[in-house]
Amino acid sequence: MDKAAFFASLRSRTSGVFGTSLSAAQVQGIEAILDESERRGTPLKHLAYILATVYHETGAKMQPVEENLRYSAKRLTEVWPDRFQTLASAKPFANNPQALANEVYGGRLGNKLPNDGWEFRGRGLPQITGRENYGKFDIAGNPDEALKIGVAIRITFDGMTKGLFTGKKLSDFSSYGPMRAIINADGKTNGAKIAKQAQAFEVALVAGGYAGTVPDRAPPAPVAETAAPKGRTDAITVRIVQETLRAKGYSEVGSPDGKLGKLTRTAILAAKNENDIQPINDVIDDAFLIALPDILGRNLPRENATPTEVRSSVPEVQSNWRIKIGAMIAGLASAAGAIFDGIASQLGTARGHLSDFSEYVGDVPGWAKFGVLVAIAAGAYYIAQRGERKGVQAFQEGSRR
Structure with a gap:
């Protein structure tokens, strides 16, 4: 295909699209669509209407866009008159995109969770909206993928050639006028306008010698598939x-x-x-x-749960139990040390061996130092035991998680 001749036709003053110049982003988007069409062998008229649809849906940007949900209260009553019948009802959602998305899209289009309306708002070349529609293109796990040019083009071609948007597909029609039903039911409003734009793209494609068949040469690399979903972390x-x-x-x-x-x-x-x-x-x-x-709730016998059973499912109770055991071991070791030091202080020979150490640490008797350690261990044991007991009690009463 002679892309120079194609773009020259689009830039013609009489083309009816773009005016006399295109931005780098517009050219990049168009070329990516042309590459995908050559890889698939898309018929000329189908490609012309795909280009016209992207031109219309993106406001001529030819790049993926995200739905603008920032409306004034007055505009909300105009866009969704059945849902917002008064300015007062619209006011909480004015200039509040996330709340508006959850209000107007929540509970439909496959949306189930409270924030699904916002998570699955419109994105793409033709925009897809709702968990169900994102799922059709295997990106429900990462909806922002629809803003990547390669993924957005794949969605556009698959949606328009396979009928994944509305059930209607390009091969169902022989003329541009009714093709709007592939994307939206607003054919009476926008059908004729988009058909005229498709004719302009058809003229440019013919000028560029677009064949509309799978080439004999090796095709361009396919649009990169979406990486395996990593899951939601928001x-x-x-x-x-x-x-x-x-x-x-x-x-x-x-x-x-x-x-x-x-x-x-x-x-x-x-x-x-x-x-x-x-x-x-x-x-x-x-x-x-x-x-x-x-999912089924756990049938937990909370009232009769033993401390051992609670420890197995409540991390904090388990931690307190471990601290308690550690404090007990430390306390017993320190107590043994205090007793030994007390006995040793009465034995001349043993005391001689300990004299250097005693002079180094000061005049405080060794048994007293061990006694302090015993007291610290006892305090830690008491606090941990109390925490464990409270955790078990809260679990049994159902007040804890």
């Missing part, structure tokens, strides 16, 4: 997971703080194991988030 999602697990009896999760630490990962792994949620790991992945509301 504070809002982590806190929701923590609170849900805590309510279902996974006490090892610790106190909800929005941080994906060792305790939380331990609880996630336990929940996946006990509910057979694949893959079984300690990652907050899409499968886990979908299953989370429906």
